[in-house]
Amino acid sequence: MVDRLLMRGNEAIGEAAIHAGCRYYFGYPITPQSELIAYMAKRLLKIEGATFVQSESELAAINMVYGAAAAGGRVMTSSSSPGISLKQEGISYITCAELPCVIVNIMRGGPGLGSIQPAQGDYFQATKGGGHGDYHLIVLAPSTVQELADLTIKAFDLSDKYRNPAMILGDGLLGQMMEPVEFKEYDINSIPSKESWALGSSHGREARTIVPFNLDAGEMEKINNRLKQKYIDMQKEAECEVVNMDNPDIIVVAYGIVARIVKTAIQKAKKDGINIGLLRPITLYPFPSAVIRENVHKAKKILVTEMSMGQMVEDVELAACGKAEISFYGRTGGVVISPVEILEEVKKLLK
Amino acid sequence: MVDRLLMRGNEAIGEAAIHAGCRYYFGYPITPQSELIAYMAKRLLKIEGATFVQSESELAAINMVYGAAAAGGRVMTSSSSPGISLKQEGISYITCAELPCVIVNIMRGGPGLGSIQPAQGDYFQATKGGGHGDYHLIVLAPSTVQELADLTIKAFDLSDKYRNPAMILGDGLLGQMMEPVEFKEYDINSIPSKESWALGSSHGREARTIVPFNLDAGEMEKINNRLKQKYIDMQKEAECEVVNMDNPDIIVVAYGIVARIVKTAIQKAKKDGINIGLLRPITLYPFPSAVIRENVHKAKKILVTEMSMGQMVEDVELAACGKAEISFYGRTGGVVISPVEILEEVKKLLK
Amino acid sequence: MAKVIIDRERCKGCELCTLVCPHKIIVMSKLFNQKSYHPAEQIDPEKCTGCAFCAMTCPEVAIEVYK
Amino acid sequence: MAKVIIDRERCKGCELCTLVCPHKIIVMSKLFNQKSYHPAEQIDPEKCTGCAFCAMTCPEVAIEVYK
Amino acid sequence: MLDEIIIAGFGGQGILLIGRLIAQAGMLEGKQVSWMPSYGPEMRGGTANCTVIVSSEEVASPVVSNPSSLIAMNQPSLDKFESLVEKDGIIIVNKSLISRNVKRDDVEVVEVPANDIANELGNLRVANMVILGSYIAKSKSVKMENVFRALEEALYRQSEKMIKLNKEALERGAMFC
Amino acid sequence: MLDEIIIAGFGGQGILLIGRLIAQAGMLEGKQVSWMPSYGPEMRGGTANCTVIVSSEEVASPVVSNPSSLIAMNQPSLDKFESLVEKDGIIIVNKSLISRNVKRDDVEVVEVPANDIANELGNLRVANMVILGSYIAKSKSVKMENVFRALEEALYRQSEKMIKLNKEALERGAMFC
Amino acid sequence: MKKVFEKPKSLTDVPFTYCPGCHHGIIHRLVAEALDDLGIAKDTIGVAPVGCAVLAYLFFDCDIIVAAHGRAPATATGLKRVKPDNIVFTYQGDGDLASIGTAEIVHAANRSEKITVIFVNNAVYGMTGGQMAPTTLEGQITQTSPYGRDPKTMGMPIRVCELLSTLNSPGYIARVALTKPAYIVKAKKAIKKAFQFQIDGKGFSLVEVLSTCPTNWGLSPKESNEWLEQKMIPYYPLGEFKEVF
Amino acid sequence: MKKVFEKPKSLTDVPFTYCPGCHHGIIHRLVAEALDDLGIAKDTIGVAPVGCAVLAYLFFDCDIIVAAHGRAPATATGLKRVKPDNIVFTYQGDGDLASIGTAEIVHAANRSEKITVIFVNNAVYGMTGGQMAPTTLEGQITQTSPYGRDPKTMGMPIRVCELLSTLNSPGYIARVALTKPAYIVKAKKAIKKAFQFQIDGKGFSLVEVLSTCPTNWGLSPKESNEWLEQKMIPYYPLGEFKEVF
Ligand SMILES: Cc1ncc(C[n+]2csc(CCOP(=O)(O)OP(=O)(O)O)c2C)c(N)n1
Ligand SMILES: Cc1ncc(C[n+]2csc(CCOP(=O)(O)OP(=O)(O)O)c2C)c(N)n1
Numbered sequence A, B: 001m002v003d004r005l006l007m008r009g010n011e012a013i014g015e016a017a018i019h020a021g022c023r024y025y026f027g028y029p030i031t032p033q034s035e036l037i038a039y040m041a042k043r044l045l046k047i048e049g050a051t052f053v054q055s056e057s058e059l060a061a062i063n064m065v066y067g068a069a070a071a072g073g074r075v076m077t078s079s080s081s082p083g084i085s086l087k088q089e090g091i092s093y094i095t096c097a098e099l100p101c102v103i104v105n106i107m108r109g110g111p112g113l114g115s116i117q118p119a120q121g122d123y124f125q126a127t128k129g130g131g132h133g134d135y136h137l138i139v140l141a142p143s144t145v146q147e148l149a150d151l152t153i154k155a156f157d158l159s160d161k162y163r164n165p166a167m168i169l170g171d172g173l174l175g176q177m178m179e180p181v182e183f184k185e186y187d188i189n190s191i192p193s194k195e196s197w198a199l200g201s202s203h204g205r206e207a208r209t210i211v212p213f214n215l216d217a218g219e220m221e222k223i224n225n226r227l228k229q230k231y232i233d234m235q236k237e238a239e240c241e242v243v244n245m246d247n248p249d250i251i252v253v254a255y256g257i258v259a260r261i262v263k264t265a266i267q268k269a270k271k272d273g274i275n276i277g278l279l280r281p282i283t284l285y286p287f288p289s290a291v292i293r294e295n296v297h298k299a300k301k302i303l304v305t306e307m308s309m310g311q312m313v314e315d316v317e318l319a320a321c322g323k324a325e326i327s328f329y330g331r332t333g334g335v336v337i338s339p340v341e342i343l344e345e346v347k348k349l350l351k
Numbered sequence C, D: 001m002a003k004v005i006i007d008r009e010r011c012k013g014c015e016l017c018t019l020v021c022p023h024k025i026i027v028m029s030k031l032f033n034q035k036s037y038h039p040a041e042q043i044d045p046e047k048c049t050g051c052a053f054c055a056m057t058c059p060e061v062a063i064e065v066y067k
Numbered sequence E, F: 001m002l003d004e005i006i007i008a009g010f011g012g013q014g015i016l017l018i019g020r021l022i023a024q025a026g027m028l029e030g031k032q033v034s035w036m037p038s039y040g041p042e043m044r045g046g047t048a049n050c051t052v053i054v055s056s057e058e059v060a061s062p063v064v065s066n067p068s069s070l071i072a073m074n075q076p077s078l079d080k081f082e083s084l085v086e087k088d089g090i091i092i093v094n095k096s097l098i099s100r101n102v103k104r105d106d107v108e109v110v111e112v113p114a115n116d117i118a119n120e121l122g123n124l125r126v127a128n129m130v131i132l133g134s135y136i137a138k139s140k141s142v143k144m145e146n147v148f149r150a151l152e153e154a155l156y157r158q159s160e161k162m163i164k165l166n167k168e169a170l171e172r173g174a175m176f177c
Numbered sequence G, H: 001m002k003k004v005f006e007k008p009k010s011l012t013d014v015p016f017t018y019c020p021g022c023h024h025g026i027i028h029r030l031v032a033e034a035l036d037d038l039g040i041a042k043d044t045i046g047v048a049p050v051g052c053a054v055l056a057y058l059f060f061d062c063d064i065i066v067a068a069h070g071r072a073p074a075t076a077t078g079l080k081r082v083k084p085d086n087i088v089f090t091y092q093g094d095g096d097l098a099s100i101g102t103a104e105i106v107h108a109a110n111r112s113e114k115i116t117v118i119f120v121n122n123a124v125y126g127m128t129g130g131q132m133a134p135t136t137l138e139g140q141i142t143q144t145s146p147y148g149r150d151p152k153t154m155g156m157p158i159r160v161c162e163l164l165s166t167l168n169s170p171g172y173i174a175r176v177a178l179t180k181p182a183y184i185v186k187a188k189k190a191i192k193k194a195f196q197f198q199i200d201g202k203g204f205s206l207v208e209v210l211s212t213c214p215t216n217w218g219l220s221p222k223e224s225n226e227w228l229e230q231k232m233i234p235y236y237p238l239g240e241f242k243e244v245f
């Protein structure tokens, strides 16, 4: 039997990464994810051949990740909102070079230095591409500590599968809270070999290059097209939790920690005779548009709720194609939405 | 009479900025906008009291802009795609601190180092917020050299009006090409005074602070709400050029240089008896959703065309609310769309 | 003759002032202040020379010196 | 006895080799190569000592030296 | 069952540990648990609180608007959270630092002179265990033996003596219920 | 009227200036103009080209798929652009550097030994003006006097002598049409 | 009796939010006294960092802006270029200045921007809970060097004054400490001199202040002072490193 | 007759895309010769910069990655940490290394990452058409110092070797030039020594090569060599600055 451990979200990510064979970590401290970097230091510095580097900045960290990924390492970096902004150029490079890696963003209130409290204001940045050029990350949105662990492992696997960086989009609350977590057996031998493309010794083969550019526009377009095809292929990985969807009075769409708060609202609502359905995107990119589309007609009203001014709501609207009346409720700055607020909002809409 | 000058797009931006009273420029070279930084050096270094600094990086540049704006200076920076990615944290700070400034992005093919040829792949980054947190830039999309100049001036004015950074979103082709341009009289005295909030000497008043954060989530939310209200107020600035919209067979939506290419396609199409309408968003944020919404029903088919994999198309879909059949045609990597391609695409859709 | 006035609510009980006083006439109170620190207090003010070592050292700028 | 072979298509006519040859036996051709540079050529190969100064200096690695 | 507990006090009073032990004990009993701290820049003298949920079902929201129990280690904590406690809930008050009475009359109140008892035991730092003992005894949220086990795991780096002292404090607290 | 001209050759042959002078002259005549360069990393020996549009109407696309005229300063340029020229268009060929004949028979071709003439004039660098002169004479796109004015503006930092030489080159070129 | 020592006017009445014994408070006082003594508070703009001193705007009674982490010298450059008649200073931690902000400090110093930098070296990241800084000593245990800083993979502590003093640009650069009154007197002089340097238009000035972080060092304030004297000063010698104009 | 000088094996047959007379070509050859001589080409990973040498992957016959502008030392760190048995070198221009990449080079050197840096100082931004670099000389005219570099607002040229040599970490640091055969011989030695330093696991090594940019200097190759000797070498003295392990 696997043990259940009571762990902080941030530490669960770290342990999951190591569990999944991640041996290279480059990062820079920032609240509310500093426990993760500390955890990686504690663990990796004791593993022979593993690397932990506290880089001089987030910028350096992402470029170290770029090098480590190019060398075929299973590699991770993590930060929180402002630090993730600093990584945008590097992320764009890694995507263009088609290298696998995992980037963790434990979001806090923004913009600017913001607050250090939990928020979901970086959805656009994560899913649309905060960096320049046409690219997408794989974006996974856990909502429990167990899922932080599970999706971290999945992020590594998807990242390898598509040779595309994957992001764990969590928030300060998830990162800081403790819950029981289990680590199931993971077969490190199942990690795809990178021998066919990674840089290193070139004995017995031609020298290789990883060049995230082409000065010829036509050739550059080929790179773009290859990426585009990959994003299309990726759509099949879209995942969405569907809760309480037999005959809902209203459907709420929420991801991450907010979806859990909605679940409490669902319980509370039942007492008032209101049936709330929940759609919880687990993958934010690829976005589970099909599931949303199939379900929105089941209720007259849709409420999207986020700890932001309204970002995922656009993807929900795009998925719904004008076929549902969509409202939005959000809190910002690090204020965590309460179940009661959601319930009130629901009642307002049902009036 | 005002003179018409044959100028490069990049230089026209520079001259327009100086014309509008911009005396502070901080930037870092990058193709295809290097003529702009060179132009600013040539001009500002000869103006008493003006400042030109080639900063050590784009990151330093945007943070110098932050300081200069805080001191009440009319200030500009410019770059191209990868350099703009590096500015994301700084942009987020400036937005949070509600400081005015103008940021020019002369886009090139991406992601990564990409190509140095013209592209429009940074639409999401510019309009949704490439940095962290909930914020928006004012984003203007010129399509001629004259408009580069005019909208640069407008960018300064809007930026001051809303105390929000404004971005000129051009591309390598616009930046590099020459066209005649006129600079109309601009009354520097009309620039709003910054005395009431800018930092400096505090004789006779209380000391001031510019702090783009609040550790208290509730207080931070107030900042977010103030920003949100501003974005709502800003909607009235939305602008869209409407061309050939009596009875179109199809409507094309395009911005910037691509819209001009569409105009040639319109002329060519007339010869084939096809009537193409054009909607050209001039402000990309605020997006002219109302104009789009009012017009989309005028034709059965809508074609959005961009030099990207499809970014503005999402805003068009959101504006159209499922009320029109929307297709997309794009080229990437620095490949410039030709009028002929657009015409072919139109014909395909009309079949 | 000199004396010091210690703002007991500003004091965080770090004890640094007690270390630098050449006459060892600053000690920590047994009582708590509102932030639940034991504030410093001057004993034997007659011995105070007003050298201000304590004040210079105080990270909370909690000490005023009179001479 | 030594000699040099200059790859006239690689040569970009920078003239740097002509400056370092102790015997001044490299000169620029009046003719163009395909990239329309005037390539360098060796005259008087008998005087060549094979010192390889020219080759070491050539930014195009266009010179081979035989001895 | 569903217990939602807010534990609040000064930073440095061992607030987070109280919560952690409840959660850990709950987990040992096969229950669903979550532990959520307040967090902020590390500066001394601030207040700290955490929310613990122990439930027989999946824990949905880790954020609790109306806790079933409040453990108030100091006065500001009581002021802040008193009104939020559910009807028929429990409030455990650290009488050593809180002079005023609980105003609510629809909740059960236990007053524990936690600091004094800890002082008696010779170590002010175990005041948190005293109050935890009282809460466990009162609420029966988790079994005391599992709190002991949780304690042993949490303090594995500490001396036997220290662990014994903590257990003693728990037991002393348990007398107040 | 609508003239769409592609001017192409080696970097360093003064290609961009040819285009600029046509555009500037057009502007002086109150026409709508645009000038669009190819651009790339500054490395010698590459090819350069630019597209100029002179029109009586607003210039829509500055990008031209099928120019009405081509000025080919070297062989690769002719190879690259010949087939794109519109029917009945004009191709001006720098005969000094292009040995082959134009293959199209549905366009007007002017062959100018531009480098040779420039050499005769004592400065190889004015070959671009020779060929421009020919184009102006052939196409009448803009008036030669306006090209002269444009030239004076463009070369204002150069010596009288240099300007005179350029004008001479323009005139020599104009004889080929 | 006359008041011979009191809180400088350039400090507000807001109590510091720093931990007990933390030197940030002393440094604030010295900066404020310099502003008072030179009579420049009303013409001064401070640039606070991201670090424990992010809240400095609560304490200094002059105009203040909070810069992005590490970018204070760039922000100060922007301010000073627009307002050359104002006095601009940055107040930066060692993580801020010597790690993420390395490029900005090197280039501001090299351009000899007329700004004054107060550089607080406490050998650790205070604000975020005690991670390794570039200035963390060999063997020092932190959250991210849990087994001690190992020079083999983490490098040796960076000496900022020495590094910046190699630049061929005008500047005043000094290192001071605060563990005894005599040091504090010297520190005050250096800070005042640094501001005077700026007032005189001579260029860039920087004072590195060796500082304590009792909380993250896990030591009492007294022990922290001792550790600073015994461990830090030998590696980070006090003194003036540069005075060129 | 025997071939006594030929193109090194570690160079491909692709002709360089550099301008006539540009020293980048010579530097490429010297690096390739070092790889050949030490027999390490097949175990070497190169990190090309953003700058004129961005196309270096076409020329070197070893594994190559193109790093983001200025970040080559970070990318090299990632590579080397994953593949400690490979030889990793970066090839960086002065804009890349001494401007935007200042933090990365300082910290890679300070961590003493076991990488070799070939630093090409041509006193200008070549690739982007001749803007001012941190190494641009006083008074030098560039696109962004059109009236000459003015130390008052733009600072003095940065001497990278001197700056990095102050770091208290193992390293080999040298500056060489290529304007005469004797210099080239020395340059070759230094580059080889730098790689040997890495092979021996001794730490960080850097060779600064003073280089020409005839195109952006607006000089002929010959004049460029003269300018380098007369202007650059006096400010950037040649020699070995550090050899510590
Ligand atoms: C871009 C970015 N990265 C990281 C952080 C998190 N952060 C806040 S303060 C700090 C370091 C503080 O250390 P130091 O500069 O030494 O100041 P101290 O607190 O020790 O005075 C860090 C890493 C941030 N706010 N922004
Ligand atoms: C983030 C970013 N900023 C700017 C550029 C544009 N850029 C390309 S190369 C270069 C500088 C090249 O100069 P240097 O490093 O000195 O190399 P050189 O070309 O002189 O060899 C710049 C600024 C870029 N590609 N990316």
Ligand code: SF4
Residues within 6 Å of the ligand: C002, C003, C004, C020, C021, C022, C023, C024, C025, C026, C042, C047, C048, C049, C050, C051, C052, C053, C054, C055, C065
């Ligand atoms: S002023 Fe001097 S003598 Fe008086 S209490 Fe303070 S340190 Fe002691």
Ligand code: SF4
Residues within 6 Å of the ligand: C006, C010, C011, C012, C013, C014, C015, C016, C017, C018, C039, C040, C057, C058, C059, C060, C061, C062, C063, G021
């Ligand atoms: S130094 Fe100040 S804060 Fe510390 S104990 Fe003395 S009075 Fe209190």
Ligand code: SF4
Residues within 6 Å of the ligand: D002, D003, D004, D020, D021, D022, D023, D024, D025, D026, D042, D047, D048, D049, D050, D051, D052, D053, D054, D055, D065
């Ligand atoms: S090998 Fe020496 S002597 Fe011979 S051509 Fe070259 S430089 Fe001259």
Ligand code: SF4
Residues within 6 Å of the ligand: D006, D010, D011, D012, D013, D014, D015, D016, D017, D018, D039, D040, D057, D058, D059, D060, D061, D062, D063, H021
């Ligand atoms: S050095 Fe090389 S490229 Fe230059 S002229 Fe001689 S052979 Fe040609």
Ligand code: SF4
Residues within 6 Å of the ligand: E042, E043, G017, G018, G019, G021, G022, G023, G024, G052, G122, G126, G127, G212, G213, G214, G215, G216
């Ligand atoms: S954490 Fe350290 S630096 Fe920050 S206030 Fe506390 S003692 Fe001072």
Ligand code: SF4
Residues within 6 Å of the ligand: F042, F043, H017, H018, H019, H022, H023, H024, H052, H122, H126, H127, H212, H213, H214, H215, H216
């Ligand atoms: S631009 Fe300068 S550095 Fe670049 S290849 Fe040409 S001469 Fe060399």
Ligand SMILES: [Mg+2]
Residues within 6 Å of the ligand: G093, G094, G095, G120, G121, G122, G123, G124, G125, G126, G133
């Ligand atoms: Mg610090």
Ligand SMILES: [Mg+2]
Residues within 6 Å of the ligand: H093, H094, H095, H120, H121, H122, H123, H124, H125, H126, H133
């Ligand atoms: Mg250079």
